[in-house]
Amino acid sequence: ESFFPKVSKDYKKLYMNVKNLGTLGDICSSKTTKYSLHVPSAPRYFIPALKKPVQRASQKTLYFRTSEDRDYAYLLINSSFMYWWWRVRDGGMTLSLETINSLPLLEFKIDPEIVSALEKSEKTNKVYKQNAGAAQENVKHSKDLMIRINQSIIPDYADLLITLHENSELSK
Secondary structure, eight states: OOOOOOOOGGGHHHHHHHTTSOBGGGTBOSSOOSEEEEEESSOSSOOOOBSSOOSSSOEEEEEESSHHHHHHHHHHHHSHHHHHHHHHHTOSSSOOHHHHHTOBOOOOOOOHHHHHHHHHHHHHOEEEEEETTEEEEEEOOOHHHHHHHHHHHOGGGHHHHHGGGTTSGGGO
16 A cells, blocks of 8 residues: 655654554454444544544444553544544545554553543533534544643654644644
């Protein structure tokens, strides 16, 4: 598979460090399991992975063999790293399953406190956008939570990656 990576000079070292790592697709299950995440297909300035599906026209469902794999992916996809990767790979109007599955697997420990904070945020940070006359539900985590996730999973690039959201409502 080939694609032209869209990588600015600030992110070149990061790209070189992650481009040959294992990918999220390696830990996903091809079978339906009780460990799932739901990823809305039309990102704006953030990409959430949710344990509960949202009311919207399109979302991808990922399945994992274990709760640990699911929680690892939960942190990884909710980080600014996933948003950056989507912009490197594609950055169009929708998020493809191929791009999600190609997300490099970073080395980090699952922080149960951040997992709990994400679960709480799913319930308290719902947002709605009108599309074709229907309200499309999504979840937008706070900038503070995004910073915590980034610092936990990719500390060397946490500050740089959070700047990707600066033209969005996340900065408020």
